[in-house]
Amino acid sequence: MRAYGSHDGAPCDGAGEEDAVTAEVPPLRRPRGAARALGFRRRSADPAVQAADVRASEPLAPATTAPIVLAGRYELRRVLGSGGEANVYAAHDGLLGREVAVKVFHSRVAPPDAGSLERVEARVSASLNHYALTTLLDAGIDEGPEGRQLYLVMEYVPGEALNERLRRGPMTPADACWLGFDIAEGLDHMHQVGFLHRDVKPSNILISGLRSARPVVAKLTDFGIAARVGEPDLSEFTTGTAAYLSPEQVEGLDAEPASDVYSLGLVMIEAITGRVVFPGSVTRSAFARLDRDPEIPEGIPPRLADLLRRMTARRPADRVGLYDLAVELQQILVDMLLELRPGGAAPAAEPPVVDGPPQQASAAFDAALRLLLGASGATAAIALLGDPAAGQTVAARAGAATASPEGLPVLRAARSGAVLVEDAWQDRDLRAHPLVLGGGVRAVAAVPLQNADRTVAGSLVLLDRAPRAWDDAARAALEDTAALLVADLGLRRAVRRALSLDD
Incomplete structure (x- = not known):
């Protein structure tokens, strides 16, 4: 399926230059x-x-x-x-x-x-x-x-398809990373829902023409040959477009989530160079990837070059996963932002913060906590920042809680992993806390907000007024939300570092 738009009135080709019908070559x-x-x-x-x-x-x-x-x-x-x-x-x-x-x-x-x-x-x-x-x-x-x-x-998406955008010339590596981040996020959602796209290519990626603080906002479209993850393809012919097929698809094997990653890698390389990675006839283009790896563009950051190699590895098991891909693209974009600031690359040490504490909550915290409540069915969700031993502050909360969870004994234990308490009244250390005595809290779950370097930025706590066994779904929602909050903190810390270089 395509959704199309054009901000300048030019038509968007609904079938793109590299779209496919049955190949006009002998099978x-x-x-x-x-x-x-x-x-x-x-x-x-x-x-x-x-x-x-x-x-x-x-x-x-x-x-x-x-x-x-x-x-x-x-x-x-x-x-x-x-x-x-x-x-x-x-x-x-x-x-x-x-x-x-x-x-x-x-x-x-x-x-x-x-x-x-x-x-x-x-x-x-x-x-x-x-x-x-x-x-x-x-x-x-x-x-x-x-x-x-x-x-x-x-x-209706005002803008143009990526293949039309590339007719005006290649993208910068940073713009290609913005594009890759959006499409990686979209594909990860598709895979979690249970579908493979199987036809990731420039004509199926729309670049929004609406003004945004971001230089590139991309959407994936055309789900006409999508298939369920793990479902065997019983058709006689390969589905997809020759120039963007993964090696396993060319060999006649079924597509898998890593196949979409490979196709996205080819698209990102094409966006940076302005050239199709495997050009030529249907047959020549398809089989070329069985004999050689894509040529990685010169002059791009080494970290991006390594990521593109891992996206386009010939063995599916060697390719980077979509979640890790999105995280790495975010980090690469932050590095590029720092390098564009006066003074060159980011310093090795953390510079002084411009104003305010180095870690503070944002609107993203509030939204994430509301989603967590809906997914877990708990009474309240609270995010705290700081060291439990030296004191913590409430960064954001959602739901009803009559007292703050600072000083909860479980927070220190949660520095090294999840702590799940089914009934606080049965816990000798918890039952004297104001949340339990006066607030009616009976069940507590806590996980650390752990940075990539293993340091702990704070804690994420779920509270419930009734005793409960924390099931796998509630625990997964808690840990996923903690990962989102840590990512938000990391991005905003990096932006502060970049801004501090202007002083």
Whole structure:
């Protein structure tokens, strides 16, 4: 599925230059005994051939001047992109008064009364909810003068596809890292929900044209060939685009989460160099990665070069995971920010803080604690900063708590790992604390806010008014929230370090 937009009125090619249909080369047997023939489901690599095929099969825009309105609601206004399977239109939602993108499938490809691949696409899209993934708003079958038409309604993203952006020249390494961070976050969400994308490429990445404090804001789109994680691919042909397939896909093996990581690595290298990593014909491009690793761009930070190598390792087991990838990209971006400041690279020692304490809470703390409460079902969540032995301060809290947890004996024990107390009344050290005596707290769970260098920045505490056994889900929510808070603290400390170099 694509969601499209253009801030300057230029159309976004709905099928991109490297999109695929069944490859227009004789099917080739895969090496190493692979069972499936090398074919690609989506479209020809030649944009002229593809455009001619589409023009010959269906018009790109309505033949009459009267607007086409789907479901009595979506007025199609202009073509944003087209391909062998569907046309994508900029449209106006008359009911809610907003701009949307509507993907209308050709009836010969997706008969509205058949259980087609596009319906699977709609189900995949409806399962996803992430800022870096385009959002499905509606789906249906229109009974209009053009006959029965299957359509999907997506968010409209003002901007352009990455392949269009790269026609103006390559990105800086920092911009490529911003892009990689967004897409890594989106893919990680997809994988956690249970789906593989399998077609990560420049034409399926949208660069938002809306003004932002960040130089690049990216969204992943087109879930038409997404598949469930771990589900075997029983089709005869490989799905995906030759230039961005992982080695295991080329060999005829099933895609896995690491396959999406490999494809993203190729996209990031292309963004930095402005050149496709494995160019050439479908066959030449696909098999090239079995013989050689991608060439890493020269002149980029060594840490980024190493990360790109780990993203594009030939063995899936050697590739970096998406969570670690996102964290490392954040750290690389901070390093780049410091190097751009007067005075050069960041000093080895922590410089004096400009103003305020070195660690303080942010709005992110409050949001994270509210999410933690919802996930754990506890009464209150409290984040503290500082050393339990030398004193701590409450940085943020959510839920009802009549007293502060400073001085709780469990906080010192929690410096080395999670501490879970099912009933504080049965704990000799806890039952005299004001939270338990006067606040009615019965259950306590605490984990450290531990920095990457193993130092402890504080504690994260869950409180409940009823005795409870802390199950795996509650513990996981607590530990995940602690990791988010530590990441937020680290980023803001790094920004303060960068700002201090201006003094």
